[in-house]
Amino acid sequence: MARSTGTTIKLRGEAKTLAALQLIGLNQLLDIPGSNANVQPAKAPTVGVLPLTPIATEDQQFQAVDAICAIALAAVDNASAFIPALEWLANEILGNILTHAASETPGVVCAQYRPKQQRFDIGICDMGRGLLGSLQPAFPDVRSYGQAIDKAIERGVTRDPAIGQGNGMAGSYEIVRLNGGTYQIWTGDVVYELNKSKRRPGFQSMPAVFGTGVMFSLDTSKPVDLANTWIASATGAECLFLNTQTDAASDTGLNVAAECLHTGGRAPAKLLRRKIQSLLPAMDGEPLILDFSCVKSAASSFLDELLGRLADEDPRGQAVFDGPVRIQGMNPTVQAMANVVVAQRLRGSIDRSPDAED
Structure with missing residues (x-):
């Protein structure tokens, strides 16, 4: 300057x-x-x-x-x-x-x-x-x-x-x-x-x-163990939205680590989320597998941009993870963090809804 x-x-x-x-x-x-x-x-x-x-x-x-x-x-x-x-x-x-x-x-x-x-x-x-x-x-x-x-x-x-x-x-x-x-x-x-x-x-x-x-x-x-903080809380209502699957490898799967330069920020997650959103209409009922098995750690911002906004922008909301998109291979800390940000994102969406109570 x-x-x-x-x-x-x-x-x-x-x-x-x-x-x-x-x-x-x-x-x-x-x-x-x-x-x-x-x-x-x-x-x-x-x-x-x-x-x-x-x-x-x-x-x-x-x-x-x-x-x-x-x-x-x-x-x-x-x-x-x-x-x-x-x-x-x-x-x-x-x-x-x-x-x-x-x-x-x-x-x-x-x-x-x-x-x-x-x-x-x-x-x-x-x-x-x-x-x-x-x-x-x-x-x-x-x-x-x-x-x-x-x-x-x-x-x-x-x-x-x-x-x-x-x-x-x-x-x-x-x-x-x-x-x-x-x-x-x-x-x-x-x-x-x-x-x-x-x-x-x-x-x-x-x-x-x-x-x-x-x-x-x-x-x-x-x-500091992240599991002892609200960042990766493993208890309570914040963990209702995401359960990892153990499906076998699939031709319709995306390896998150291979798709993203890193898992520490929003930009790589945004690119992957847009790719997922473009693939879903053509899946014809077959689930799209997101494989996290090679992801050892992730920032909350990455998980929010990828999974939180995916649920927030999909008309099915949290149900997008019950069939259209399946998560596999998450370690417990990343899974807990993902649950926290998905729950927070969906609560925020409800709070911003025109029909939400004042």
């Missing part, structure tokens, strides 16, 4: 801070030289560091999340238990940049594992419209940046139900809360922090900035 107006960018400040910024790739990202002679050349990033990485496409999101998980896999002792919630969180928040920020300037992500502290830190920010600009059209009573943050971390709050479900911020907040980690979110002129060392979450004023940023610091010794 600065370069587009002819502005020259320079960095100055404490040598230690400038060196740390160089270590995570700020100078390289901005293509500017070091501005302080006292700053030593930064060492090459180690296996525990993801340098500042631009996020402007689904492929960049996929590559960044893959790199974050690779760091955890290589460095964290109980990686298999720690990675699922980490992957979900990273996918959902990075997906927000592509879905909601509305900025021509790419967002960025960086991450670092700190073994002595047993901490995994992720920072994500964008230069978009900010939470207030995103939410206020749908929630006119939200008039300040602090109110926008409060609203954003509520489950089910989104600027447009046709675009998202509003689970990313709320779900990431839930993961950090259960982990006992630190969560910061900033937008406009305010920053909000959840920190177990502080008795209460709190807001602080800060110089105004564009867009929205979040920072997560997770305790790697306390992995």
Whole structure:
């Protein structure tokens, strides 16, 4: 943005801070030289560091999340238990940049594992419209940046139900809360922090900035099982809509993993859903099999875009999964997550119906 107006960018400040910024790739990202002679050349990033990485496409999101998980896999002792919630969180928040920020300037992500502290830190920010600009059209009573943050971390709050479900911020907040980690979110002129060392979450004023940023610091010794959160709740009415089948391989089947570049965002799911919708009229009563057996994990946004909107847009609603479309091969966590988003999507459809009670 600065370069587009002819502005020259320079960095100055404490040598230690400038060196740390160089270590995570700020100078390289901005293509500017070091501005302080006292700053030593930064060492090459180690296996525990993801340098500042631009996020402007689904492929960049996929590559960044893959790199974050690779760091955890290589460095964290109980990686298999720690990675699922980490992957979900990273996918959902990075997906927000592509879905909601509305900025021509790419967002960025960086991450670092700190073994002595047993901490995994992720920072994500964008230069978009900010939470207030995103939410206020749908929630006119939200008039300040602090109110926008409060609203954003509520489950089910989104600027447009046709675009998202509003689970990313709320779900990431839930993961950090259960982990006992630190969560910061900033937008406009305010920053909000959840920190177990502080008795209460709190807001602080800060110089105004564009867009929205979040920072997560997770305790790697306390992995969060998604099944213990509402993200993948396996109990209650939310699990009435989707039951996986065990049908044999079929010529009318679609392998979800083979059809999609990744299962971490909405774009691949949207393409597959449209393919399914185009195939269904020609199936002549034979079920279309969706094979999830090669899908080890998925973002809630992916499952909503594929299955939630498929049920929402089909006149048969949830019954589309009772015959026309059959699900097979889902692991228990993905199945529970799918049940949650399908139920939420269909409830939202009922709430928006002209015949719904006020």
